[in-house]
Amino acid sequence: MIDQTHLGVFGLPADVGLCSAGLTSVLLVRDEALGQCCALSAARNFRQAGPLAILASGESGQKFMDRFARSLGTVDKDNPGPLVFFRVTNDCAEVIGRLGADRFFDEIGVCGVTAHHTLLIQEGQAIFDWQNKNLFIQQWQAWKEWAANRHAPILLIIKDINGAHGFLPLLQTLPELVPNLAVLDGDCGGGLLTIERWVGQDKSVHRQFGLKLSEQDKSLSSDSSEMNAGGQVVFYAPDQGRVIATAATVAGVKGVPAEWIVASDLSDMEAICDNAVAATILLHADGDHEFEALSRFVHRMRSSHPRSLKIIVRETTNKLRYNNELMLLRLGINLMVYKEIPFSRVVQIINTMSDQVFSRPMENEYLLAVQAAEPNQIAGYLSPSIFCREVTAMLKRSERIDLGHSLIRLPILSRVAQLDALQACQARRLGDIFTADQNSIYLFLFACRESDVDSTLDRLFSVPVTELFSSHIIEPTPELIWESIDQLRRDNENSPMHDYSSVLQVDLPILEDKAKRSIATAGPQKQMKQIFPSSSVETTELKLICPVDKHRAMRPFSLPRRATAGMCSTLSE
Template sequence: MSSALSSPRKTAPPPGLLRSAARWLWPALRKDTAASATPTRIGIEGLPDGVGLLPPHVPVSLVAADDRSAALWFPALIEDAVAAGPVALVASSAPWADALLQRPALQAAYRAGRLQLWLLAPGLQAEVRRHGLPPLLEELERTGLQPGHALYVCDAQGLLSGLSVAELARVSRQLSALCRERLRPVVLGFFPPLEPEVLLPALRNLCQMSMHIATLRAEADRWSLGLERWNTDAGALFQTAFGLLHDGATDRLAADGTRTRGAVRELVEAVDQSEVIATRASVDGQRGVPGHWRIVDSLADLEVAAAASVAATVLIDAGQASDFESRARLVHQLRLSRPRTLKIVVRENLGKLRTHSEQALLQLGASTVVYKEVGFSRLLQLLQDINAQSHTRKVHPDYEQALDSFMPARERGYQPPAQFCALVRGMLDRTRGIGLSHSLVRLNVLAQIPHLDALRACHTARDGDLLTADHEGVYVFLFACREPDVELALHRLFTLPLTQLFASEATDSTDTGIRAMLAPLQESLRKGLPDYSAALANTPRPAAAAPAPQAAPAASPAPAGMPVLPPASGLAPEAAGSEPRALQPMAGGPGVQHRPIARRAVPRPSPRSMA
């Protein structure tokens, strides 16, 4: 069966939807060839069960999700096609076709007439919208398309984008009919930039348009070929992915033996699936460490040991709080440089990770965090449970940006009210939408307790734990502290029992509630609030003993330059020009209570008005 004549033309080509590529590429020879029965490969080596073969008589959609994948896959795909028989290639870009013919095998195929080339004309999509595929096919057949050609359309996105559902359905029926008539594969190639989340559902829903759908995407130094649906020698495959490696010698991709399955990828097989690489500190003092585990001494050794891992498990000790930075960077590096099938487990061994540190590690790429309370036997079971998992979270390529949302302000302890409000709002804004829960507590100071004594009794040891005071109480902001943990956190922060300092407590752990609790504090700022920074810096803390209710200390004169401090009654002086306030008795009196009075803070009236 004759191939199309591709000799150079001396005159302008007739008007049409396609321009023959022969007038801008090397001259080709006329040659008669018979349709080849040789199976056509997919441009990737070593795929099992016939996955690497393109089926005839049905449409095939091949999607390159990124530029790296497109640059490696499609030239190899066309090389495999011309090795099996004559090929008709419809390209959307002349520079792309020029670059394609720089490859010796394709240049030789073009010169021999086994590769025919066309370019899509700008008005083709409008014709497809009005009439479907017949105008395109008529133009191809008029200028050289033969029944024995394999037909490749690259980039098909420009041909199909913008069509309505009804127009896509018509094209789908026409394409299906065309494939049944042809002896060799019909392939639609899709190039980046594109949106696989939009394209793939459309192809899935139009079954006649594409019964076979495969997507190639780069993953660190490897690639993954995902089959949405594909028929193989072993039966139909759905949502199955194969790990690939780049062979520098041949400049082609080859299967690495890794297979995953499902929308949330579950590992089916991999050469190193059962391997565990652990730091010595993560298993220190444990009995029954499996003999096949690889134990390394340092984080640097672990990074080297995991440099070629595909689906192994990496076990990292969490260390102390000061070690977080090095662990976080290693987790991020491993996740970006290794396939998603690598499992990264962080185990608490010396101290407890803060909630935001745990969430940050998960966001940076850790598969899970194992708490200190979990025994070693349970750890072994957990590693077995996650053995088939693949990482599904998106990881930001920039470490600093990925970590920033999870970290508190680098401030702790007492802050002037204005600074306190700004810091709290900043942390709320930065962590919004990532699942971190913070808490704001308003503690109303007992009438006989000076504010300074209440503030001095609070010791903060962690960034992001802040406190301030207004005329009536103390505000405590706890970064990444959930509501059930608030009481324990407060008892940890204060050196005196809360009932000896405060009459009541209002807590909120929602974004809206915290902002509402800040509103009265912000309003009080306009009337004037004292700043206790200098007094807290220059005066010693009181001993951890309950103050005598009847012996309230008198306020001492303020030195020059020092803010006015509240009197012993616990009430700060009124703002200049305001009327004196009457002291309102607290409900139940100032007696010591067994537990603080906890309640939601939004909406709430002023605690002083609740008497």
């Protein structure tokens, strides 16, 4: 009698993933490559335990059986008992639905599968009806009753890549019929094994284990970390309290903990962090200086290490642009520490984060994140039609990283000539563009948060804005910007507005950001050049996450101009 056999993951705690006789254990696979590796390892474990029957469906199932047979070689000669392969037909689920699961059990019994055979079913989703709920429950009831009379473990491997079919919620509703349920996911260069429930385990905690894939033999093993999948908290990892900082991050500061490891540069840090699991790495950002090297390093580390690795970026001499800060958050940093925060506070923050897990969505493609964070290569006045097109392109591209912008409508005072108001606008920063209808100027500020609009307007105009406009109406969200741009486009189509391009164009350079990166823009673009100094939107908040007002803000210039409490930051989890 074979009482217990392990899943196909090496190095798990002794009480985790034991497939017991008399029960059907289920492994839900949501990553193709890891699923194949785990299934092969599980099949080897089952084979070492004694007689084994493998059932697989489809073409991939045939390939799996062939790979497993080749992997045995001469090693299998001393194993006890027969090895039986079955290929499940494409109409198996329909036949079982019509004739019942007992017909399936009878057929494999006739083919030589006894109560003493361990049983591994690859692509097990093919033998269940996932649409008919009542039939689905009946089938799992039949599996429970059949397994109870067996003297060897059963493992059903069910494939649902990226959760596309929604099998997990269905299985979660059957705790009595599916007592052993684990989920295998790919994650940041490795994998995650989540124990949804298992006989003998605490039902209130979903234990989760970090996995690493061997490049040599394609085997899966634990990286020694354990987390609570529900609370996204690290229970244990061998390097959980380890901190590695770049030399520039701690240069000239007092109170650096003696146990911290200081890396001379990013190359040195990458070598030190080669096998890092849940350590904290502290990087420096000096404004936009060498930002591309920093951002690529962040993306590389997040993509190749578990989510339990903490990545913190600290501003040193100069501040980061808002869009670069948001890009780093999307590429995988846990936290941005602004230069105003004292180093003693940084140490406290790191100590409190040792059990955290990175849980935000991250951008898998580095260049897509870069493109989303960059404005179109254009600035200054544009005709209404081109203005609408360029704003639309920047909104579409930056929505993948939730980058916030502001659209401001400025009603012109009746005593001010429209051309005078336009000539007073000094927008030269890339992505800052403006146009006009019959009564107002429309100003789009790329990567400018609502709380920064007032100070930016003061710098953008060569005369006080109170002498030009009666108020300013701010559209602080993409939804409101879309609405205004669509209305402006329709108005221009119905009654073409005046184009001042020939008057406002001057042949002086636009101020570009120091960190240049290639970007993708939609449609042809036109560069309008102004002679005025550029605007610079600077982030000064100490908090990362604040609520954002989803409303249109109208501010008459005669009233005190103060940002509301909800206009602090647009960064969100």
